[in-house]
Amino acid sequence: MAGLVPLFPTFALIAHYIIGTERSAQDLRMTALFGLWSLVPYAIYLLAVYWLSVRLTLTATLTVATIAWGVAAAALLLAWSKVNPAGA
16 A cells, blocks of 8 residues: 555646646647656665565665666656657
C-alpha cells in the first residue's frame, strides 16, 4: 500500500484537466504519452532504492536514488525535446 499511494495521479489530474480544457485533444494525448515515459526515471529511482538499500545507509540510498532520478529525468527531457521540439 505504501508503494501505491504516492502514485495516485493528483498532479496529473490537474494538468490533464488544464490541458484538456485549454488545448487540443492531440496535446492531451502528447501529455499522456510523456507521462508514460516519465515512469522510466521513477522506475530507475525505485531500482536504485531496492539495490542500494542493503549496501548503503538510508540517507545515502535515498540521496543516490534521487540523483539517479534527476539524471534519468534530465535525459528524458533532452530526448523528448529532440523527438518532439514543440513540447507537450
